[in-house]
Amino acid sequence: MPKVTAEHRLARREQIVGAALHCVAEHGFHKATMADVIRESGLSAGAVYGYFKSKDEIIAAIADQALSTVDELFEGILSTDEPLSLAAVMRRVLEHVVTVAERHDGDVTRVGLQAWAEAVHNPAIATIAREKYTILRTHYATVARRAQADGTLPSDVDPEHVAQVLFGMLPGFILQRLLLGDVSPQTYSAGLDALLGSNS
Amino acid sequence: MPKVTAEHRLARREQIVGAALHCVAEHGFHKATMADVIRESGLSAGAVYGYFKSKDEIIAAIADQALSTVDELFEGILSTDEPLSLAAVMRRVLEHVVTVAERHDGDVTRVGLQAWAEAVHNPAIATIAREKYTILRTHYATVARRAQADGTLPSDVDPEHVAQVLFGMLPGFILQRLLLGDVSPQTYSAGLDALLGSNS
Amino acid sequence: MPKVTAEHRLARREQIVGAALHCVAEHGFHKATMADVIRESGLSAGAVYGYFKSKDEIIAAIADQALSTVDELFEGILSTDEPLSLAAVMRRVLEHVVTVAERHDGDVTRVGLQAWAEAVHNPAIATIAREKYTILRTHYATVARRAQADGTLPSDVDPEHVAQVLFGMLPGFILQRLLLGDVSPQTYSAGLDALLGSNS
Amino acid sequence: MPKVTAEHRLARREQIVGAALHCVAEHGFHKATMADVIRESGLSAGAVYGYFKSKDEIIAAIADQALSTVDELFEGILSTDEPLSLAAVMRRVLEHVVTVAERHDGDVTRVGLQAWAEAVHNPAIATIAREKYTILRTHYATVARRAQADGTLPSDVDPEHVAQVLFGMLPGFILQRLLLGDVSPQTYSAGLDALLGSNS
DNA sequence: GATGAATGAGTGTTCATTCAT
DNA sequence: GATGAATGAACACTCATTCAT
Numbered sequence: 155m156p157k158v159t160a161e162h163r164l165a166r167r168e169q170i171v172g173a174a175l176h177c178v179a180e181h182g183f184h185k186a187t188m189a190d191v192i193r194e195s196g197l198s199a200g201a202v203y204g205y206f207k208s209k210d211e212i213i214a215a216i217a218d219q220a221l222s223t224v225d226e227l228f229e230g231i232l233s234t235d236e237p238l239s240l241a242a243v244m245r246r247v248l249e250h251v252v253t254v255a256e257r258h259d260g261d262v263t264r265v266g267l268q269a270w271a272e273a274v275h276n277p278a279i280a281t282i283a284r285e286k287y288t289i290l291r292t293h294y295a296t297v298a299r300r301a302q303a304d305g306t307l308p309s310d311v312d313p314e315h316v317a318q319v320l321f322g323m324l325p326g327f328i329l330q331r332l333l334l335g336d337v338s339p340q341t342y343s344a345g346l347d348a349l350l351g352s353n354s
Numbered sequence: 355m356p357k358v359t360a361e362h363r364l365a366r367r368e369q370i371v372g373a374a375l376h377c378v379a380e381h382g383f384h385k386a387t388m389a390d391v392i393r394e395s396g397l398s399a400g401a402v403y404g405y406f407k408s409k410d411e412i413i414a415a416i417a418d419q420a421l422s423t424v425d426e427l428f429e430g431i432l433s434t435d436e437p438l439s440l441a442a443v444m445r446r447v448l449e450h451v452v453t454v455a456e457r458h459d460g461d462v463t464r465v466g467l468q469a470w471a472e473a474v475h476n477p478a479i480a481t482i483a484r485e486k487y488t489i490l491r492t493h494y495a496t497v498a499r500r501a502q503a504d505g506t507l508p509s510d511v512d513p514e515h516v517a518q519v520l521f522g523m524l525p526g527f528i529l530q531r532l533l534l535g536d537v538s539p540q541t542y543s544a545g546l547d548a549l550l551g552s553n554s
Numbered sequence: 555m556p557k558v559t560a561e562h563r564l565a566r567r568e569q570i571v572g573a574a575l576h577c578v579a580e581h582g583f584h585k586a587t588m589a590d591v592i593r594e595s596g597l598s599a600g601a602v603y604g605y606f607k608s609k610d611e612i613i614a615a616i617a618d619q620a621l622s623t624v625d626e627l628f629e630g631i632l633s634t635d636e637p638l639s640l641a642a643v644m645r646r647v648l649e650h651v652v653t654v655a656e657r658h659d660g661d662v663t664r665v666g667l668q669a670w671a672e673a674v675h676n677p678a679i680a681t682i683a684r685e686k687y688t689i690l691r692t693h694y695a696t697v698a699r700r701a702q703a704d705g706t707l708p709s710d711v712d713p714e715h716v717a718q719v720l721f722g723m724l725p726g727f728i729l730q731r732l733l734l735g736d737v738s739p740q741t742y743s744a745g746l747d748a749l750l751g752s753n754s
Numbered sequence: 755m756p757k758v759t760a761e762h763r764l765a766r767r768e769q770i771v772g773a774a775l776h777c778v779a780e781h782g783f784h785k786a787t788m789a790d791v792i793r794e795s796g797l798s799a800g801a802v803y804g805y806f807k808s809k810d811e812i813i814a815a816i817a818d819q820a821l822s823t824v825d826e827l828f829e830g831i832l833s834t835d836e837p838l839s840l841a842a843v844m845r846r847v848l849e850h851v852v853t854v855a856e857r858h859d860g861d862v863t864r865v866g867l868q869a870w871a872e873a874v875h876n877p878a879i880a881t882i883a884r885e886k887y888t889i890l891r892t893h894y895a896t897v898a899r900r901a902q903a904d905g906t907l908p909s910d911v912d913p914e915h916v917a918q919v920l921f922g923m924l925p926g927f928i929l930q931r932l933l934l935g936d937v938s939p940q941t942y943s944a945g946l947d948a949l950l951g952s953n954s
Numbered sequence: 955g956a957t958g959a960a961t962g963a964g965t966g967t968t969c970a971t972t973c974a975t
Numbered sequence: 976g977a978t979g980a981a982t983g984a985a986c987a988c989t990c991a992t993t994c995a996t
Contacts, residue, residue, distance in 0.1 A: 399979060
């Protein structure tokens with residue numbers, strides 16, 4: 155299996171993961187059947203199983219992708235030397251989440267919810283979630299440290315704890331967007347700005 | 355067959371929901387089988403189906419219970435006339451979440467995650483989630499309005515938007531507690547205090 | 555699951571094993587599908603799996619039964635105190651084999667062949683075969699020892715070695731009966747008598 | 755495309771049969787997959803199917819080879835004019851069986867067992883088995899006839915019946931060797947000698 | 955001729971639900 | 976009412992075989 159095949163394999167895997175993501179976004183991990191994924195992928199059962207050993211392996215690939223979505227954004231955000239206001243970072247993240255969620259090939263945030271639920275009792279997914287979210291939260295800690303350096307955040311607080319809260323606002327945004335449908339980067343940012351400017 | 359039977363019915367239903375909650379907390383909605391629930395409940399299959407029409411109905415009952423957990427707390431919190439600091443409310447909520455999660459008959463926060471995931475593609479659960487979380491967020495809005503009255507929160511912001519953020523911190527706390535295991539009411543509150551006291 | 559059920563369970567298991575034996579005698583272990591066995595048994599898939607955990611477990615039950623068939627006969631043969639001629643024992647065994655093979659609910663000797671083949675690479679069946687055939691061969695050793703006591707067999711030979719040969723004639727009889735179809739207890743006994751009476 | 759190709763074809767076929775024999779000896783006819791055989795043979799799927807029309811055809815080739823193993827020996831045995839003691843013939847056969855079984859490219863006796871089981875419900879294999887074993891048993895009949903001529907075997911018995919028994923001892927030896935592991939040409943011959951010298 | 959990726963019918967097994975006792 | 980044995984549609988997955996390159 156030489157040169158051409160390596161790309162081909164990857165393309166096929168993406169094709170399958172894409173189809174699976176679409177199915178899972180719509181029906182969830184457990185009600186999305188392999189028959190669905192196979193049909194959606196346009197391949198045959200045998201072909202799909204040639205690229206993934208099991209449904210669990212496909213689920214892991216989807217979860218990995220869904221939980222990585224926000225992470226990539228931070229490479230752009232953190233690469234500047236200018237001061238980063240916490241509110242600005244949060245806003246960019248929220249807008250990115252919405253953009254990504256509205257793609258036509260399946261709402262990754264819906265898949266993210268599936269991954270959270272699955273991680274609770276599926277060790278393989280738990281590991282992926284732990285890895286991805288540890289990295290993501292580290293980015294928030296970096297943002298917090300910069301804010302402390304800029305003097306916009308008290309320096310007597312552990313930046314990791316601030317990162318917990320900043321990161322912690324994300325799931326709630328995603329959840330409200332999917333379940334209640336009445337949050338947007340604008341409303342959420344407005345609320346956040348008020349809190350950051352409060353003097354409690 | 356009046357009162358006694360009605361009580362009996364309710365007791366049986368609670369017995370079943372309790373067993374199901376335990377199973378679901380451990381294995382998730384879909385890997386928790388009816389056989390598991392039946393065994394755990396100590397009843398027979400026929401008996402269980404006498405109290406619930408289907409697994410979906412049991413799932414709905416569990417989801418209802420799991421998503422109501424925090425709500426009850428607010429009746430106590432809001433019943434005072436004294437000023438309510440946002441930080442204090444948040445802290446009490448987080449501590450309540452941890453207390454409730456550590457009960458011996460199954461971690462309801464784990465079930466909550468299941469409910470989030472299920473709500474995405476199960477209309478019955480979506481309705482329950484919408485109802486419960488609308489109420490819960492209303493409590494946060496009340497808190498925000500009080501803070502505006504107290505002058506600890508800018509009054510030119512829509513309290514609903516603040517409620518979105520305050521409520522929105524909860525899922526992230528629960529998620530980090532379950533997946534990463536390194537958050538606590540103390541660390542989260544410390545991070546939140548720093549943000550509330552920031553001057554971004 | 556009280557008193558009635560124990561018998562019932564056993565009856566059902568026999569019903570399933572009977573059906574499976576019939577299917578396996580006709581198509582072999584691997585081409586006999588569970589669908590075949592289920593249809594033949596008159597039960598549903600779920601019912602069959604309530605009594606046996608897997609196809610392998612059913613195969614083990616069949617193999618056990620098929621490999622035990624000759625064994626039972628020896629209890630009758632050995633219970634007498636009269637002298638047992640080797641030829642007479644062999645003849646009774648062969649006749650028993652034929653009788654058993656011609657039962658209408660499936661030729662157990664065909665299943666026996668399946669079990670031999672399976673034992674080679676299936677440890678569970680290997681264990682069963684080892685156990686059953688160790689017992690069976692022990693009976694032949696007993697017969698040999700009696701023949702030595704009677705003076706019809708040289709006493710300077712290890713009766714276990716004689717048992718190897720006596721037992722060893724059985725598979726060849728079964729095989730020729732099934733594959734070539736031209737052996738019978740009469741012809742085989744005639745050949746054996748000649749050998750026993752030879753002076754090589 | 756004359757001679758060279760013909761040789762080539764034969765060599766390739768042997769290569770495939772060798773690989774298949776190895777796989778089947780280890781896993782049996784049905785659990786040895788074509789993928790196994792293809793990998794083991796070092797050829798491609800397409801190539802293998804260029805030399806054999808189907809798995810069944812490969813199985814037939816293996817069965818043919820496995821069931822022929824003992825047969826070849828007799829050409830040597832019968833080519834002498836000297837008296838042939840039955841015991842001596844048997845011993846040479848048993849020793850040959852052991853030698854052949856211990857070859858490093860797969861125990862043919864294990865494959866023989868598979869062939870027996872398969873012959874029961876696979877007409878193609880049944881035909882092969884019938885042919886091979888008819889020939890083999892004929893050799894035993896020849897031996898029996900010679901023993902009658904030598905006066906070491908009663909002449910009033912049908913030599914075919916003696917052949918049934920002599921041939922019939924072989925499967926039992928193979929079976930005990932594979933399943934119980936405690937027989938050898940020595941022990942088996944010792945037992946046989948005792949029986950031949952008995953006066954039942 | 956050779957390749958090996960693709961095929962898809964068929965397999966063993968599970969599990970929410972029912973209903974005769 | 977209560978029981979739990981029975982149901983059977985649905986599921987994830989395999990593997991002998993083909994055929995475009």
